[in-house]
Amino acid sequence: MIIKCQNLTKRFKRATKEAGLLGTLKSFISPQHTLVEAVKDFSINIDKGEMVGLLGPNGAGKTTLMKMFTGIIAPSDGEVSVLGFEPFKRDIEFRRKISLVMGQKSQLWWDIPAMDSFLLLKAYYEIKEPVFRERLDELALLLDVTDLLTTHVRRLSLGERMKMEMIACLLHQPEVLFLDEPTIGLDVVAQMNIRNFLISYQKQYRTTIILTSHYMADVEALCDRVALILNGQGYFDGPIAKFESLLGRDKFVSIIFSQAPNKLDPIWEKLFPEWSEDSTRVELRISEDNFREIASEVLSKYPVLDFSTDKLPIERVMKSIISKPELVGRS
Amino acid sequence: MAYKFNFILMVIAPVLVFYLVKYNIWSSIYALNDLSIIKNYTLQEMLNYQAWSMVVAFLGLAYINSKVSEDIRMGRISAFLLYPFDFWKFHTGSFLGFQLTQLTICLFTVFALLMSGLVEWASWIPLLQGIVISLEVGVLWFILMFSIALLSFWMEETWVLRVMLITISQFLSGSIIPIDLYPQWLQSILAYTPFPYLTFVPIKIFMGQGEYGFLSSFFIILFWIIIAFFMLKVIWNKGVKLYTAAGI
Numbered sequence: 094m095i096i097k098c099q100n101l102t103k104r105f106k107r108a109t110k111e112a113g114l115l116g117t118l119k120s121f122i123s124p125q126h127t128l129v130e131a132v133k134d135f136s137i138n139i140d141k142g143e144m145v146g147l148l149g150p151n152g153a154g155k156t157t158l159m160k161m162f163t164g165i166i167a168p169s170d171g172e173v174s175v176l177g178f179e180p181f182k183r184d185i186e187f188r189r190k191i192s193l194v195m196g197q198k199s200q201l202w203w204d205i206p207a208m209d210s211f212l213l214l215k216a217y218y219e220i221k222e223p224v225f226r227e228r229l230d231e232l233a234l235l236l237d238v239t240d241l242l243t244t245h246v247r248r249l250s251l252g253e254r255m256k257m258e259m260i261a262c263l264l265h266q267p268e269v270l271f272l273d274e275p276t277i278g279l280d281v282v283a284q285m286n287i288r289n290f291l292i293s294y295q296k297q298y299r300t301t302i303i304l305t306s307h308y309m310a311d312v313e314a315l316c317d318r319v320a321l322i323l324n325g326q327g328y329f330d331g332p333i334a335k336f337e338s339l340l341g342r343d344k345f346v347s348i349i350f351s352q353a354p355n356k357l358d359p360i361w362e363k364l365f366p367e368w369s370e371d372s373t374r375v376e377l378r379i380s381e382d383n384f385r386e387i388a389s390e391v392l393s394k395y396p397v398l399d400f401s402t403d404k405l406p407i408e409r410v411m412k413s414i415i416s417k418p419e420l421v422g423r424s
Numbered sequence: 425m426a427y428k429f430n431f432i433l434m435v436i437a438p439v440l441v442f443y444l445v446k447y448n449i450w451s452s453i454y455a456l457n458d459l460s461i462i463k464n465y466t467l468q469e470m471l472n473y474q475a476w477s478m479v480v481a482f483l484g485l486a487y488i489n490s491k492v493s494e495d496i497r498m499g500r501i502s503a504f505l506l507y508p509f510d511f512w513k514f515h516t517g518s519f520l521g522f523q524l525t526q527l528t529i530c531l532f533t534v535f536a537l538l539m540s541g542l543v544e545w546a547s548w549i550p551l552l553q554g555i556v557i558s559l560e561v562g563v564l565w566f567i568l569m570f571s572i573a574l575l576s577f578w579m580e581e582t583w584v585l586r587v588m589l590i591t592i593s594q595f596l597s598g599s600i601i602p603i604d605l606y607p608q609w610l611q612s613i614l615a616y617t618p619f620p621y622l623t624f625v626p627i628k629i630f631m632g633q634g635e636y637g638f639l640s641s642f643f644i645i646l647f648w649i650i651i652a653f654f655m656l657k658v659i660w661n662k663g664v665k666l667y668t669a670a671g672i
Contacts, residue, residue, distance in 0.1 A: 165502045166667070188508040200503045217509035 095269060095301045096139040096162065101171035103132040103157050103325075131157040133325040134171070141268075142299040146306065146316035146333070154325040155305040159273050162303065163193050176268060189218060192267035194258055196274035201246045207257040208242040211264060218265035225264065232260045236290055252283030259290065272304040276311055288314045344384055346377045348391065349399040360390060439486060443478035446600060447471060463605050468544075470602075475543045476554070476627040477599050482530040484561030484626060485593070487522055489515060492573035493582045501667065512570070512660065519566045523559065530555070544631075553638040554630030560645045561622055567652040574656070577663030598624030618648040 107129050110120040119125075132154040139145055147155045160166045161173055164180030164187065173180060178187035194200075201210045215225045233239040236256040246254060255275065262270065272291075276284040288311060295302055295315075306312055312319060312333070319336045321329035329336060353372035364377040364387070379387050384402075391397065453459070454467040465473065492515060495501045504511035534551070537543040572585045579585075594600050596619040603611055603624045614620050621644060628636040 160502070163506055165505050183505060185508045188506060191506070193506055195502075198500070198503075214507075217507045219508075 094138050095141045095143075096137065096173075096175050096303070098135065098137045098162075098173045099171055101132055101135045101158070101161060101173055102130065102169050103154075103161060103166065104169040105129045105131055131325050132161070132168075132322075135322065135325070135327050137320055137327065137330060139301060139303065141301055142295075143318060144295060144302045144304065144316045146304050146312035146319040147322060148305075148312060148319050149322040153322045155322055156273055157325075158322070159193065159271050159303070159305065163191060163271055164188075189265060190268045191271065192262040192265070192269075193271040193273065194262045194275050196255070196272075196277040199246070199254060199258060201254070201257055201261060203245070203247045205245065206243045207246055207249075207260070210246070210257075210261060211242075214261055214264055220265060228264055228266070229260065232263055235293065236260065236286070252279050252286070255279060255283065255287060256290075259287065263294065266298065267300065269301045269303070272302065272306075274306055275304070276306065276308055284308065284310065291315055343378045343380050345403045346379050346388070347374070347399075347401045347403075348377070348397055349374050351396040351398050354395040358394075360387070360394075439478055439481045442481070443474060446474045446477070450474060465602065465605075472543050472631065473602055473627055475537050476630040477623055479530055479533055479537070479554070479630065480558050480561070480623050480626045481599065482526050482533060483523070483555065483558035485565050485590075485599075485622065486526055487519055487562065487566050487569060488586065488590075489519070489566075489569050489573055490583065490586075491515075491518075492570060493576040496574070496576035496663075496667070497580070505664075515570060516566075519562075523562055526562075527555075527559075530558075547632065550630055550632035554626055557626045557629050557638065557641055557645065560642060560649070561626055564618065564645060564649050564652060565622065567649065567656050571652065571656045571659055574659045574663050577659075577666050593619060593622055596620075597622035598627065602627075618645070618652075621645050621648065 105128070106126045108120075109125045109127055110116050135154070135158065137145075147158065149155050157166070161168050162175055162180060164183045167181040176187065176190055178184050180187065201207055202213075211225075211229060214220075215222075220228070229242075230239075233242060236259060238253060238256050238260070241249060241253055241257075246257065249257065259275075275291075276287050279287065291302065292315065294300065302315070304311065304315060316333055318331065319329065319333050320327060321336070350373045354375075356366075356368065356372060361375075361377070364379055367376045368374070388400070392400065450470045451467065454462070454470070460466060462470070495504075495511075501511055504514060534543075568589065569586065572582055572589060575582050575585065596614060596617070597603075598620060599622075603614060603620055606614075621641060625636050625641050629638055629641065
């Protein structure tokens with residue numbers, strides 16, 4: 094077991110202040126705090142070579158978990174071990190074997206070319222010159238950034254910068270890679286490039302990868318397994334296929350009409366419709382049992398231009414669970 | 425181009441401008457009061473003193489690391505907690521690199537001052553001794569600045585404390601007014617603090633004034649470095665325990 098985590102809890106003391114001048118004076122004389130449980134009784138075990146997606150809305154506790162896994166902060170209660178180390182002790186050997194990429198925060202130095210940052214990292218991780226050159230050439234080629242290594246980081250586009258961040262975090266070939274929203278803010282092509290790179294890298298090196306992302310496409314493309322965290326607590330932990338089928342074997346149907354249909358028709362009531370602005374397009378969730386009947390009724394009643402079906406996208410599953418966590422219960 | 429201007433404005437200009445201000449102030453004080461000597465200082469000796477003060481400032485007191493505070497406040501210290509290379513090692517390396525640049529600037533400044541006659545040439549030995557003592561002061565100053573910056577673990581803004589230390593140091597270290605012009609009671613108190621060793625003593629060594637012994641000064645500054653280092657370690661250990669990476 095690469096990562097073992099049992100009843101992990103993290104509490105923060107958060108300062109509060111009433112608005113306005115009076116609030117400021119009160120806070121100066123007698124500061125108030127609330128105790129926030131960012132993570133509560135979270136447990137997970139991850140094996141070598143797994144790719145696990147940590148899903149959850151903003152404020153769920155995903156990043157706090159990542160911080161505890163990497164030793165940036167210490168847990169309040171519970172136990173966690175990564176590669177046999179207690180992360181918060183920040184053993185030098187532990188730090189050599191892990192890496193964390195933060196999509197919202199660059200680790201590279203802005204005012205120098207990425208190559209200079211890589212040379213600094215080479216010194217930090219004590220990577221031998223021929224090994225460093227070989228890895229750098231391979232990674233730069235895979236990510237198609239060989240010509241950009243001597244450009245100042247501040248002059249790179251966001252996608253190019255993220256590729257450099259990837260290189261920076263993989264130069265020392267970590268055994269465990271933590272990715273905190275690695276594709277945030279990137280365009281579709283750049284996201285796809287990063288995903289494809291991670292898939293081929295992981296296949297080659299069997300790195301254990303833990304990923305948090307708001308883009309379901311990341312999770313669907315990269316992860317074998319998802320763990321859902323809501324309000325600091327674990328709600329689901331299992332294969333991604335099981336997560337997708339969590340709400341039954343519903344079909345996801347997308348219909349385009351030549352004319353906007355009657356939105357008040359009771360037929361739409363139990364189908365969770367999401368209408369486009371001009372109401373000529375709708376996305377529905379139809380149970381497999383009723384699919385034929387409902388599909389025939391819609392096709393006969395309304396002028397349909399296009400009708401397509403797919404399995405329920407993971408976003409819809411997430412949305413439903415977030416609004417009704419009791420659908421899955423605690424893991 | 426931006427980096428070149430930044431370098432000149434941040435590294436060279438403050439010290440140079442401060443020297444020019446002091447040059448004009450002291451020239452005016454002597455002229456307006458029709459003085460030829462204040463205590464043991466003629467105008468030439470006072471201007472000599474201020475020129476060496478600039479040299480000491482370049483080597484010993486130029487390092488002001490605001491990046492440490494920013495790294496802590498913005499949560500960027502998290503990256504250093506992940507690397508197998510400690511945060512303090514990185515900043516020490518940064519300081520040593522900075523000092524190398526400062527040494528070049530200092531040597532150029534000394535050459536320019538000697539050529540222009542703004543300082544009097546004693547001999548090679550006081551010059552080398554002055555450089556060594558100033559570099560040692562630089563280490564002490566780095567530790568003091570780093571300690572203040574680490575208070576960012578507890579405080580939102582530490583720049584005020586930094587400015588306070590710089591301002592107090594400028595008066596009590598002899599950067600603006602030579603310490604031997606102060607009342608005797610103040611000089612006696614200051615002798616038990618590190619302040620005179622930040623500027624006054626290195627200047628006297630540069631000026632070849634033998635009563636401020638090189639070896640005794642070296643070991644006294646070393647003593648203050650050891651005290652400051654232990655204080656830094658305590659602050660760092662307590663700070664890291666408290667640290668919560670905000671904004672990651």
